[in-house]
Amino acid sequence: xxxxxxxxxxxxxxxxxxxxxxxxxxxxxxxxxxxxxxxxxxxxxxxxxxxxxxxxxxxxxxxxxxxxxxxxxxxxxxxxxxxxxxxxxxxxxxxxxxxxxxxxxxxxxx
Amino acid sequence: xxxxxxxxxxxxxxxxxxxxxxxxxxxxxxxxxxxxxxxxxxxxxxxxxxxxxxxxxxxxxxxxxxxxxxxxxxxxxxxxxxxxxxxxxxxxxxxxxxxxxxxxxxxxxxxxxxxxxxxxx
Numbered sequence: 001x002x003x004x005x006x007x008x009x010x011x012x013x014x015x016x017x018x019x020x021x022x023x024x025x026x027x028x029x030x031x032x033x034x035x036x037x038x039x040x041x042x043x044x045x046x047x048x049x050x051x052x053x054x055x056x057x058x059x060x061x062x063x064x065x066x067x068x069x070x071x072x073x074x075x076x077x078x079x080x081x082x083x084x085x086x087x088x089x090x091x092x093x094x095x096x097x098x099x100x101x102x103x104x105x106x107x108x109x110x
Numbered sequence: 111x112x113x114x115x116x117x118x119x120x121x122x123x124x125x126x127x128x129x130x131x132x133x134x135x136x137x138x139x140x141x142x143x144x145x146x147x148x149x150x151x152x153x154x155x156x157x158x159x160x161x162x163x164x165x166x167x168x169x170x171x172x173x174x175x176x177x178x179x180x181x182x183x184x185x186x187x188x189x190x191x192x193x194x195x196x197x198x199x200x201x202x203x204x205x206x207x208x209x210x211x212x213x214x215x216x217x218x219x220x221x222x223x224x225x226x227x228x229x230x231x
Contacts, residue, residue: 002154035217044114045204047219056219088155092214098170099215101155 003028003100004089011108017077020105022089024070028100032092034072036065039086039104048087049074076107084109112137114205114222121228122199128192128227132205138185139163143208145218146179146190148201156201160208160215161188195229202226 005023012018022034036049047056049065052072064075072091076083089102118130132144145160159169161179169177178191192199203225206218 032214033216037218042223044221044223045206045218046221047217050217050219090155090218092216096171098168099157099218101157103154 002103003093003096004091004102006087006089006102006105008103009106009108011110012076012079013110014079014081016079017075018079018107019076020074020087020089020107022072022074022102024072024091024100026070027095028070028091028093029067029072030070031094034065034067035090036063036072036074037088037090039088041086045088079109081109083107112207112220114207114220116203116205116222116225118225118227120226121230122195123231124196124229125194128190128195128199128229130190130203130205130225130227132188132190132222134186134188134207137207139181139188140185143210143215144179144181144188145206145208145215147204147206147218147221149204149224150198150201158190158192158203160210162210197229200227200229 033051037045038048039045052067053065062078066073086104088104093100113135115133122128143160143162146158159179161167176193181188206221209216
């Protein structure tokens, strides 16, 4: 059971905007920055968002992150078929003194 | 562009030691921190630990008694050893570069593609 909670699945049609939520607590999301990773099975996970809303070079601006209190969200606008993947949130946990992850959300593009 | 690749046995017997190596190309372990993360069907992604360029290490408290992460004389490799493995250690193991500030990990990037290790007799 993961420390951070994500919905197991999400879906949308091409061109739509979808959001994926990530819920935590005061020792992680409530006090630390959140990252988001995209993972296509069989490939290396990819950093999408760091420091809550910052995008690394090369990540399209269709991907955006936000945080409020002990929850964070990843939004994907202009959904494309290549966005079909697993998405994970992560944050440092002060109580565990280590990074923690969400259980992952499988995004399906219908 | 930094790239990482995991290597090691895909099958380990119960009670033995799992040993994996991560090869870093396009960079070296002289900077940043270098980490191991695993993915199990039951527990999702799980942080195992990291070693930094200055030798600092941090391990998941639930694995600390069995884990060692080290860098060798070569500055483009780092390794994971997990002792006394059990079936629950069966997972895809990833290596990743980590950015650390104020003793906290900010992000992992890039990651290797991962290697499946099965614990079975």
